[in-house]
Structure formats: C-alpha cells, structure tokens
Amino acid sequence: MSLNILTCNEESMATVMYRAFEPIGSLLNIDRLSVLAVEDNVAKYRYSWRSDGSDNPYGQGFNIDSMTFLQRRLRSLEPILVNDTETLRRDAENEYQMLSELSIQSVAIFPLIDGKSIFGLLVASNTKEPSPWSDTQKTILSRLSTTVSELHIRMRNQKEMTALQDELIEANQRLHIAAETDELTGLPNRRPFMNELEHHANSLYVSTITTMMIDVDHFKQYNDLYGHVQGDFALRYVANALKHILAPCGHMVARIGGEEFCALLINVSHQEALVLAERMRLEVSDLKIPHTGNEPFGVLSVSIGVSHQVVDEQIATQLLLENADAALYRAKEKGRNQVQSEPSENKQ
DSSP states (O other): OHHHHHHOOTTTHHHHHHHHHHHHHHHHTOSEEEEEEEETTEEEEEEEEETTOOOOTTTTOEEOTTOHHHHHHHTTTOOEEESOGGGGTTTOHHHHHHHHHTTOSEEEEEEEEETTEEEEEEEEEESSSOOOOOHHHHHHHHHHHHHHHHHHHHHHHHHHHHHHHHHHHHHHHHHHHHHTBOTTTOSBOHHHHHHHHHHHHTOTTOSEEEEEEEEETTHHHHHHHHOHHHHHHHHHHHHHHHHHHHGGGTOEEEEEETTEEEEEEESOOHHHHHHHHHHHHHHHHTTOOBOTTSTTTOBOOEEEEEEEEEOSSOOOHHHHHHHHHHHHHHHHHTTSSSEEEOOOSSOO
16 A cells, blocks of 8 residues: 555546545544644645545544644654543634544644655544554554655655756756847847758758848948947848748748858749848848948948759768859849849749
8 A cells, every 4th residue: 555655646536545544544443533734734635534434524634823832743753542522622622623523533733744744644533432542553653654655755755856857858958049049139140041952952841942141331341340249130121031931931030150141942933032032132232331442322221142953862061052152243243232142043
C-alpha cells in the first residue's frame, strides 16, 4: 500500500488513497481515516474514508484559529493521541465541541510534515466508543503519515522540477531566437538565412530559388556625415521597407552584416523576382532619408543583385549567393540605386 501511494500520480491520488485507507481502517479497527490539508489555519478534507459510508460534513473545511490546544500540540510536530475526547472538555473546549459534533469518541492526529512545517494532518478516529490507541495502531498510522508526507514532497519537487524545466525550455527558446535574430533590425541573421537556403535547395517541392543581395548605397559616407546613431535608425527603416514588400508574400529577408541584406524567394518566376526587387528599391527611395553623400540621388538608396535558378537537379547554395553578389557588383558599377540580374541559362 505504501508503494502504491508513493508511486501514484496526481490524477489517481484520490482513488489510491481511498483504496489504501479502507483496508488500513478495517485492519486497525477504526471508524474514520482522513487526510486534511492545512493552509492559513484552515483545515480542509482532501481524502476521507468512513466505515459507515457517510459523507464528510466538513467538505469546505474548518478554521483552527481558535483551537489553541491543537495548535500548541502541533508545534511540537508530535502526534496527538486522545483516548477519550471527554478529557478535552475542560482544557480544549473548542476542540471538544467540534469533535462532539462529529460524534468522535477518540482521535489520533499525525502531522504531515514538509521539511519543518506542517502542510496537513492524518486523522484517525472512533465514533462508537472511546478506545485507547494501541502500539500497533500508532506504528501503522505513523508509517502511513510518513508515506503521505513523502508523497507530498515528491509531488511538490516534481512540480517545481516541471516548472523549472518549462522555464529552461522557454529561456532556451528565447536564446535560440536571440541567436538567430539581428538585434538592430529584428530581421533574421545569416544563420537562419543559410539554413533556409540549404533546406529549400534540397526540397522536392521547390521548382525555383531566387536569392537577392541588397546593399545600402554609400553607407560608410552616411555614417560619416550623420553619425552612427542616425545610421542605425536608417538601417531599421531600410529593413522595415524590405520586409514590407517581401513578408506579405511569405518571402524571407535577412540582415547578414553591416549594410548588407539578403532575400530568399521560393517558387517565383524570374520576372516576378525582378518586380519584387524593383518594388523594394522604390520603397527605400520613397523613404526620402536625406543622404548628401549619395549623389546624384540625394537620398538613401539600395542596390540589388538578383540570382534566379530553376531547380532541376541538386544545386550549390554558394553559387546562388555568388551569382547574386556578382549582380550586385554590376548594379554598383552602373551607378547604384538599381536592380541587376545575373544571367542564367535557365530562366522562367
């Protein structure tokens, strides 16, 4: 029975307790056996067995604030054994009154201890007539109280461990997100971008892959002219502009370092990719962020290199990036603030 109690879970606890209490009560020849939880000086029945099958009249519990005898004895953490409740009439009037209302003639109360404090009570009682508590009864009830206490401690520790594990999982998730997120812009950084690119390059459901390299024009001069703080604000505006165009279409844009961004478009035609790239370029220009070092435009702008590849066999992801980078280089050579595409034999 002890093993069954110690190994039960929270869902089966009530059933296990009742199945244990019934044979123990019969074996010890007692009329009632209960476990009460004590919190803020209120005792509430958690599990209860009665030989006559009657209901628990104190289902909502009772206050022990005024029961000074009970509280004084419990402070010692020792069992309270009353062979005849009539002996309480003079020195413990409140306790006597309650026990009389319950028709209890003798009672044994074993504190359930969690460390050094009491979290509950194991109460055995007789209602037919006063009966002295034998050594066998005291020994078995004491062992039962220890078992119930150990169960409580195990479940408490289990809950604390589960809560700690949940906190660790949540913390790990936050760290994982932080490790894959660019702190300045909130966009994904290089790692998740490369993982996505590698994943789609080896997927059976991908027909085309488009990569874009996006660079803010003359950004070093912008920092020199307006300062790095203003440069950070500018990068955030650019990131939001790029995301505003691509995110609604389900495409990915990432900041891979400094003023450089990458975009990944899956299953779009070459022409569709160029249209989106041009929309991103215009979206940044329309921000009208002053940049006197970006002549002849006078505002912050981006150059974009596009590489489009039909996936008809395994492709090298590095080649996709190199082609987009080559297209970006050509866009800069031709005067910046424009979109260039790396020529490809297979275009849609």
